[in-house]
Amino acid sequence: MSEAPAGKPAQGRVVARPRVGFLGVGWIGRHRLEAILEAGAVEVAAIADPSVEMAAEAGRLAPGAALVGTLDDLLDSGVDGVAIASPSALHAEQAIRALAWGAAVFCQKPLGRTADEAQAVVDAARAADRLLCIDLSYRFTEGMRQIRELLAAGELGRVHAVDLVFHNAYGPDKPWFYDPALAGGGCVMDLGVHLVDLALWALDFPQVNEAAGKLFAGGEPLAGRSDTVEDYAVATLELATGAVVRLACSWRLQAGCDAVISASFYGTEGGAALKNLGGSFYDFTAERYRGTARETLASPPDAWGGRAAADWARRLAAGERFDPAAQRLVDVARVLDRIYGR
Structure with missing residues (x-):
């Protein structure tokens, strides 16, 4: 070519x-x-x-x-x-x-x-x-682009905490998603991959020293079952920078709306967060925090999906x-x- x-x-x-x-x-x-x-x-x-x-x-x-x-x-x-x-x-x-x-x-x-x-x-x-x-695809939201620029410029100071959430009130409609051999996992593989990627990508891929998770299926610990996948998970990552990343994701969570999606970064000089609006899968706002004050970095419309x-x-x-x-x-x-x- x-x-x-x-x-x-x-x-x-x-x-x-x-x-x-x-x-x-x-x-x-x-x-x-x-x-x-x-x-x-x-x-x-x-x-x-x-x-x-x-x-x-x-x-x-x-x-x-x-x-x-x-x-x-x-x-x-x-x-x-x-x-x-x-x-x-x-x-x-x-x-x-x-x-x-x-x-x-x-x-x-x-x-x-x-x-x-x-x-x-x-x-x-x-x-x-x-x-x-x-x-x-979430890397390409305008909000995450601006948050990553703030982080790269050191505008938030030393980042010590990152919280990420992706709760989906629905679940996949194809049977293979629930087969561990075919899917490789449940909501962590489907949704958590975005959260882990956003955290590491935004922070320029620091080394992950420790990572551990708790997985649930139908409200009970998954506990090594091989006949199904998790529909709720929480995990904690400890980075070489000293920061701690906490994430949670789920399918069919009774959260009162279609979806709860957020990625929040907290540093010694301020914070910033991407959050979905009104339970939407598509509309996001990004804000920068200074103490109790906040300013908008990005808001809908933003055709980021493709x-x-x-x-x-x-x-x-x-x-x-x-x-x-x-x-x-x-x-x-x-x-x-x-x-x-x-």
């Missing part, structure tokens, strides 16, 4: 946009497809989904895309990148196959069910020298190859393993 940006003249010729295939086009997959189409950096060339109806619906969004049956068919169609939105148990194997074939990968979280699976994918991306990104996908597409079009920052995905996966006691 030419090093010139897609669609720009390179020595008197127009460079074709990279061709991208979509593997899995349920609600999330279609939403990310729309975001990539709106970015305009790549061509959606092929779509694969076990559901003929879902594939056809996605095809209406990208009428020029071929509807194919499998990942092999996507790869054989000559794509430069693959967006993966399949069940979690398939992510690592499918990503490795795509990378080994020579395609860049944008994958839904989790990258793998364990840190070993995630490491195998990152190793494959490094060996193939291909761009690998994960849909850690920004991670669009960012990957633009980077692919710009000719980016393996990004060593992908190793941080394994750091997050290792923390999840420790929360699960693995």
Whole structure:
């Protein structure tokens, strides 16, 4: 692929946009497809989904895309990148196959069910020298962007406490989410991954010295059960900086609203927090605290949901190859393993 940006003249010729295939086009997959189409950096060339109806619906969004049956068919169609939105148990194997074939990968979280699976994918991306990104979408909210800038500039002083919450009044509607072998875990794998990532990413990935969690299913301690996954979890991380991170996440919590989502950072010179508004999954405000005073950093509207996908597409079009920052995905996966006691 030419090093010139897609669609720009390179020595008197127009460079074709990279061709991208979509593997899995349920609600999330279609939403990310729309975001990539709106970015305009790549061509959606092929779509694969076990559901003929879902594939056809996605095809209406990208009428020029071929509807194919499998990942092999996507790869054989000559794509430069693959967006993966399949069940979690398939992510690592499918990503490795795509990378080994020579395609860049944008994958839904989790990258793998364990840190070993995630490491195998990152190793494959490094060996193939291909761009690998994960849909850690909350990084792309305007509020978290501004909070991270405050932290990087030392505006909050020495951060000593971080509290994160993601309670979802609903639960996944597909049976595989509740199978430990297929999902790798429950609400921690589904929601807690965002919380761990936000904490480490915002603080520039400090070393995690200790990590421990308590898991519950149906109001009772999970206690090593292998027939189900957790629907409520609390965890504590101790960082090498001396800071303590506390997180809680759940499915079907009776919280009086659709969702409770927040990420709060407290330092010696102030605090800052991202919080959802009115139980919304999509609307967030970010505030900075100085003692009892507060100021607004960001507020709705903020169309953040597809920004991670669009960012990957633009980077692919710009000719980016393996990004060593992908190793941080394994750091997050290792923390999840420790929360699960693995």
